[in-house]
Amino acid sequence: MTDTAAKAVLDDDRGTEVVGLDDKRKPWASALIHALLIGASILMLYPLLWMLSASFRPSQEIFNSTSLIPSEVSVDAYPRGWFGLRVSFGVFFWNSLVIALLSVIGNVMACSLAAFAFARLQFRGRNFWFAIMLGTLMLPYHVTLIPQYVLFLNLGWVNTILPLVVPKFLAADAFFIFLMVQFFRGIPKELDEAAMMDGCSPWRIYWKIMLPLSMPVLATAAIFTFLWTWDDFFGPLIYLNDMRTFTVQLGLRSFVDSQGGQSDWAGLFAMSILSLVPIFFFFLFFQRLLIQGIATTGMKR
Amino acid sequence: MTFRLNRRKLLAGSAAALGASAFAMGPGRAFAQEQRLRLMWWGSQPRADRTFAVTDLFMEHNPDIVIDGESIGWDDYWPRLATQVAGRNAPDIIQMDYRYIFEYARRGALAALDDFIPDTLDVSDFDEATVQGGAVDGSIYGISLGANSSAMMVNAAAFEELGIDLPTNDLTFDDLRRIGEEITANSGRSNFHGLSDSSGVEPFFENFVRQRGKALYTEDGELAFDASDAEEWFSLWAEMRESGACVPAEIQALDQRQIETGMVSLGHAAVSSAHSNQLVGYQSLNEDPITMHAYPRIAAGVGGGHYRKPSMFFSVSAQSQNPELAAAYINFFVSNPDAASILDVERGVPESAAVREALAPQLDDNGRAAVEFISELGDLAGALPPPPPLGAGEIDVTLVRVSQEVAFGQHTPQSGAEAFVAEAESILARDA
Amino acid sequence: MSTLASPGTAKATTAPKSAGPLKRFWRNNGAGYMFLLPWFIGFFGLTAGPALVSLYLSFTNFDLLTDPRWIGAANYVRIATADAKFAASMRVTFTYVLLSVPLKLAFALLVAVALNRGMRGLPWYRAIFYLPSLLGTSVAIAVLWRQLFASNGLVNSFLANFGIDGPSWISNPGTSLYTLVILAVWQFGSPMIIFLAGLRQIPQDMYEAASLDGASKWRQFWKITLPLLTPVVFFNAVVQTIDAFKAFTPAFIISGGTGGPINSTLFYTLYLYQEAFGFFRMGYASALAWILLVIIALFTAFSFLSARYWVHYDD
Incomplete structure (x- = not known):
C-alpha cells in the first residue's frame, strides 16, 4: 500500500509547483541542489541504516563493530521482538496510535481556539494570560511530575490514557498555542475585519476564515503532536502500569537492561525500526495539507 | 521554623484545590481489593x-x-x-x-x-x-x-592469543599490571589495552580499602577510609595509565557503567570491572569467550576484599x-x-x-x-560491610568524577584524594 | 488573576449606561474568555496546581518519600553560595544555548528555503531530513554518536586523511559538549518544518510582483521572504531557546545520565534530575527548577521586547 500512496503524495506535490526555480528552467542548478540534498540525506539516513543493520546482526557485533555490513544477516529479531514481551507489539502499536490520534485532535482543536483568542480578540488581561501561558513552557516537568501524579491519582485516572490525552484537549501544551498565534497573526487582518463588519460572530470568523486559511500551521501542529506523542515515554512511563496499556516507547524500554543479564538488543533495534514506520508515513501523508494550504491561501487572496 | 504538613494532603489538596475537584470522580482504585x-x-x-x-x-x-x-x-x-x-x-x-x-x-x-x-x-x-x-x-x-559479588570480566581470547594464563585467586595488583602491560604491548588488536581504568569503580575501590583493613563507611555512617587510602588508589591507577597497562582517560570515559559501554564490550580492553551476575550480559555482547575472576590482592596472602552481596x-x-x-x-x-x-x-x-x-x-x-x-572466593571474601549511609549514591558518582579529573590531569592523585574525601564528607553532612 | 477579580474598574465610565459592570465586562471581553475556556480549565485544573506545589516544595527539604519540612530559603541560599555543580551546569547550559540555538536555526532556515520549491522527491527529502529528530530518544543515537566521535570513530578516520590525530571527541571533557551541539543542529527537523509552513504562507503574488520589477532571488529573499517570515523566526528563536535551556534527553542519552566526563555535559535539567530522582532531593531540585524558570522568563521577556523592532506582523 505504501508505494502507491507515497506516489500519490509525490504527484500531488508536483501538481502544485509554485515557488522559485523549477526543474526545467535551470537544469544545472537543479542537479546541483539534488546532489547536495542527496548527500545530506545520506548523513541523515546513516543512523537509520545503522539501526537497520543492528537489527539484522548478532548481538555480539552490535557494540564493537563499526562496519555497517553485518557478518551474517538474520531477520529473526523481528518476530522475536514482536512477540518477545508478554504482550505483543501489535498491542503497543495500537495503544500508541490511539493516544497519538486523540492527542492530535485535542491539540489542534483546543490550541487553535486559544490561539485565536490571543491573536485576534481584544479582551482585558490578554497580555497577562499570554505571558502566563508562555510561562507554562518554562518549568522543567520533573518537578511538577509528582504533584501532577497525585492529582491524576485522585481523579482515578492513573493506569488509563486520560492523563496523557485529556490535557491535550485542554490546550495544556503552550508550544502549539504560541505557534498558532504567530501564524494567525500572519493572516491579513482585512479579511476578518471585513467579516466583522458584515456582522460575523467571532466563532464564524474562527471557523470560516481562520481555520481554512491556517492549514499549513494546523498540519504542522498535527504532525508534531503525532510525532511527539508517539515518541514520548516519560508520561506513559509514569501513568501506565499494566503492560497491556503500554505504548511502543514503553515496550522498547522493557527490552533491555544495561545492568543485568541477557538483553535482546537486535530485537530492540528491530522494534525501533518498526516503530518509525507509522510516524514516517504519518509525516509523509500530512505534508499534503501543508501543500493544500498554500493553494487555498493563494485562491483567497 | 518548622511547618510540617502531611505530604499526601498537601500534594493532593493543593494540586486539586485550584479547580480540578470540580470534575473529580473520587479515588477509583481497583487495586485496593x-x-x-x-x-x-x-x-x-x-x-x-x-x-x-x-x-x-x-x-x-x-x-x-x-x-x-x-x-x-x-x-x-x-x-x-x-x-x-x-x-x-x-x-x-x-x-x-x-x-x-x-x-x-x-x-x-x-x-x-x-x-x-x-x-x-x-x-x-x-x-x-x-x-x-x-x-x-x-x-x-x-x-x-x-x-553476587563484584568481579573482573576477562576477554579470554585476548589472553590466549598471547599465551597469557587467565588470572587465578592468587593474582596481585603487580601481576595485574604486568599482564596489562604485556597485552597492551603485544596484542595485535587495534586501540586495545590490557586493562580498563577502574579508578572510578566504587566496588573495586571498596575491595581495595577492605584489603587494607578499612571500609567505605563506618556503622555510624561516617567515611571509614581517609585521603591516604584514596591517594594510594589513585596513584596505583595513575601508574597503570603511565605504563600503558590500562586504557587512557579519554577511552575510559566512554564507559557509562552499562554492560554495553564496558571496555570489554567496546573492544578496548581485555579486563574490566563488573558484577558476577552480569557475566551472561557480557557474554551476549561479545564474540570472544568471557571469563570471570576475582579482584587482585594488594599483596600475596591478603584477602577479605570481596563479599557476597x-x-x-x-x-x-x-x-x-x-x-x-x-x-x-x-x-x-x-x-x-x-x-x-x-x-x-x-x-x-x-x-x-x-x-x-x-x-x-x-x-x-x-x-x-x-x-x-x-x-570459590575463599579467603578473598570477607564479612558484609556496614550499610551505606544516605548520600552514598552521590559519593559513588563523585568518585567517578574525581577519578576522571585525576586521569585527565586536572588533579594529582594526592589533590584528587583530598578533594574526594572532602566532598564525600560534605555530602554525608548534608544528608545526615 | 487580578484581571478576572476586578472587572471594569478602570474604564467603567465609558460603557453604556444601563448595563452593570459585570455585563459590560462580559460584552467587551467575553468572546476572548470563551475561546480561552479550554485553556483556562486546563491551566487551573491541571497545570497551575502542580506548579505551585513545586514552588512550595522548593522551600522544603522534600525527599520524595517522607513529608516535606519547611526550611525557608535554605535551598536557594545553598544554590547561590555553595553549589559548585550549579555553577558548572549553568556554564554548560549557557554554552549549549548560545551555540546550538543560532546554529540550529540558521541550518533549519537554510534547508527550509532550499526545500521550498517545486521539485521531484520533495516530500521524501523533507521526511528524510526530519528523520534525525524522530530518533531523538533512541538508544541508537548514543551508539551512533560514539561511532562518530570516539577515538577510532568515523570523524577521526576522516581527519586522519589530513594527518590530523583527533581526540576522542565524545569522551574528552574539552570537546564532549560540542558533540551535543552537533547533535542539536543535526536534529533541526522541527524548526525546519515550521519555517517551511511559514514560507508557504507568504503570498505568491508578492514574488510575482517583485519578479516583474526585476528583483533578484537574493534580493527577494531579503526584501520579501525574511521580513514576512519574522513572526516565524521569532517563534522558532523563542521556543528553541526555551527548549535548549530545558534540554535533558540529549545529555541523558549520550552521557548515560552521568553528565560526564567531569560534568562537561551536565545540563541544568540533568543536574536537576539527578538531584530529584538520583539523590532524593526533590525540594532542592524544585528550587533549581524555579531559578531556571526565572532565567528563561528573563530571556523570553527580552526577546519579546526586542521583537518590537524586528518582527513584522500583518496587523
Whole structure:
C-alpha cells in the first residue's frame, strides 16, 4: 500500500509547483541542489541504516563493530521482538496510535481556539494570560511530575490514557498555542475585519476564515503532536502500569537492561525500526495539507 | 521554623484545590481489593519472561490471588518507583537494589519483614550473612534474590592469543599490571589495552580499602577510609595509565557503567570491572569467550576484599494493604523448586541451599561459572560491610568524577584524594 | 488573576449606561474568555496546581518519600553560595544555548528555503531530513554518536586523511559538549518544518510582483521572504531557546545520565534530575527548577521586547 500512496503524495506535490526555480528552467542548478540534498540525506539516513543493520546482526557485533555490513544477516529479531514481551507489539502499536490520534485532535482543536483568542480578540488581561501561558513552557516537568501524579491519582485516572490525552484537549501544551498565534497573526487582518463588519460572530470568523486559511500551521501542529506523542515515554512511563496499556516507547524500554543479564538488543533495534514506520508515513501523508494550504491561501487572496 | 504538613494532603489538596475537584470522580482504585498484588521489577525481557512465568505459577497455586507484574529497564525504573511511592500508589512488592534499599527503608517506604519470618517467609536455609544483607538498622527490609559479588570480566581470547594464563585467586595488583602491560604491548588488536581504568569503580575501590583493613563507611555512617587510602588508589591507577597497562582517560570515559559501554564490550580492553551476575550480559555482547575472576590482592596472602552481596531484593511496600500476602509471594519466589527452576540464576545465585542444590544439574556454563565464582572466593571474601549511609549514591558518582579529573590531569592523585574525601564528607553532612 | 477579580474598574465610565459592570465586562471581553475556556480549565485544573506545589516544595527539604519540612530559603541560599555543580551546569547550559540555538536555526532556515520549491522527491527529502529528530530518544543515537566521535570513530578516520590525530571527541571533557551541539543542529527537523509552513504562507503574488520589477532571488529573499517570515523566526528563536535551556534527553542519552566526563555535559535539567530522582532531593531540585524558570522568563521577556523592532506582523 505504501508505494502507491507515497506516489500519490509525490504527484500531488508536483501538481502544485509554485515557488522559485523549477526543474526545467535551470537544469544545472537543479542537479546541483539534488546532489547536495542527496548527500545530506545520506548523513541523515546513516543512523537509520545503522539501526537497520543492528537489527539484522548478532548481538555480539552490535557494540564493537563499526562496519555497517553485518557478518551474517538474520531477520529473526523481528518476530522475536514482536512477540518477545508478554504482550505483543501489535498491542503497543495500537495503544500508541490511539493516544497519538486523540492527542492530535485535542491539540489542534483546543490550541487553535486559544490561539485565536490571543491573536485576534481584544479582551482585558490578554497580555497577562499570554505571558502566563508562555510561562507554562518554562518549568522543567520533573518537578511538577509528582504533584501532577497525585492529582491524576485522585481523579482515578492513573493506569488509563486520560492523563496523557485529556490535557491535550485542554490546550495544556503552550508550544502549539504560541505557534498558532504567530501564524494567525500572519493572516491579513482585512479579511476578518471585513467579516466583522458584515456582522460575523467571532466563532464564524474562527471557523470560516481562520481555520481554512491556517492549514499549513494546523498540519504542522498535527504532525508534531503525532510525532511527539508517539515518541514520548516519560508520561506513559509514569501513568501506565499494566503492560497491556503500554505504548511502543514503553515496550522498547522493557527490552533491555544495561545492568543485568541477557538483553535482546537486535530485537530492540528491530522494534525501533518498526516503530518509525507509522510516524514516517504519518509525516509523509500530512505534508499534503501543508501543500493544500498554500493553494487555498493563494485562491483567497 | 518548622511547618510540617502531611505530604499526601498537601500534594493532593493543593494540586486539586485550584479547580480540578470540580470534575473529580473520587479515588477509583481497583487495586485496593484484598487479594490483588502489584509487583514491579527492573530488567530485560528474558527476566520479564521468567518472572511472569513464576507469577503465573503462583496464581495457579493460589487461584484467589491476582499478581499484576510490571517490568521496565533500570534507568526508567527509579523515577517511576519514586513517583508511585511519593503518590502513595506504590506496588506491593518492589524489586530493590542494594544501594537504594537503605534510601527507601530509612525513609519509611518499605515494610519491615521480621514479623513474617519464619512463618510466612522461611529463610532458614539461607546463608545468615545474606539475610542480614537485607537488614537496615536492625530490621529486615529485603529478601535477597541471589548472591553476587563484584568481579573482573576477562576477554579470554585476548589472553590466549598471547599465551597469557587467565588470572587465578592468587593474582596481585603487580601481576595485574604486568599482564596489562604485556597485552597492551603485544596484542595485535587495534586501540586495545590490557586493562580498563577502574579508578572510578566504587566496588573495586571498596575491595581495595577492605584489603587494607578499612571500609567505605563506618556503622555510624561516617567515611571509614581517609585521603591516604584514596591517594594510594589513585596513584596505583595513575601508574597503570603511565605504563600503558590500562586504557587512557579519554577511552575510559566512554564507559557509562552499562554492560554495553564496558571496555570489554567496546573492544578496548581485555579486563574490566563488573558484577558476577552480569557475566551472561557480557557474554551476549561479545564474540570472544568471557571469563570471570576475582579482584587482585594488594599483596600475596591478603584477602577479605570481596563479599557476597545480594544482587537485588524483593521488598514490600510500607503502603501495601496486604504485606503478609506479599511476603508469601516472596517466599514462593525464593524457595519453591519449580519457581527456582524457572528463574535459574538469572538474578544471581539463589540464597537457599536447597534451591541451589536442586538447580545444579540444570545450569549452563555461564550459570555454573557464576555459582563457582561465588563459592570459590575463599579467603578473598570477607564479612558484609556496614550499610551505606544516605548520600552514598552521590559519593559513588563523585568518585567517578574525581577519578576522571585525576586521569585527565586536572588533579594529582594526592589533590584528587583530598578533594574526594572532602566532598564525600560534605555530602554525608548534608544528608545526615 | 487580578484581571478576572476586578472587572471594569478602570474604564467603567465609558460603557453604556444601563448595563452593570459585570455585563459590560462580559460584552467587551467575553468572546476572548470563551475561546480561552479550554485553556483556562486546563491551566487551573491541571497545570497551575502542580506548579505551585513545586514552588512550595522548593522551600522544603522534600525527599520524595517522607513529608516535606519547611526550611525557608535554605535551598536557594545553598544554590547561590555553595553549589559548585550549579555553577558548572549553568556554564554548560549557557554554552549549549548560545551555540546550538543560532546554529540550529540558521541550518533549519537554510534547508527550509532550499526545500521550498517545486521539485521531484520533495516530500521524501523533507521526511528524510526530519528523520534525525524522530530518533531523538533512541538508544541508537548514543551508539551512533560514539561511532562518530570516539577515538577510532568515523570523524577521526576522516581527519586522519589530513594527518590530523583527533581526540576522542565524545569522551574528552574539552570537546564532549560540542558533540551535543552537533547533535542539536543535526536534529533541526522541527524548526525546519515550521519555517517551511511559514514560507508557504507568504503570498505568491508578492514574488510575482517583485519578479516583474526585476528583483533578484537574493534580493527577494531579503526584501520579501525574511521580513514576512519574522513572526516565524521569532517563534522558532523563542521556543528553541526555551527548549535548549530545558534540554535533558540529549545529555541523558549520550552521557548515560552521568553528565560526564567531569560534568562537561551536565545540563541544568540533568543536574536537576539527578538531584530529584538520583539523590532524593526533590525540594532542592524544585528550587533549581524555579531559578531556571526565572532565567528563561528573563530571556523570553527580552526577546519579546526586542521583537518590537524586528518582527513584522500583518496587523
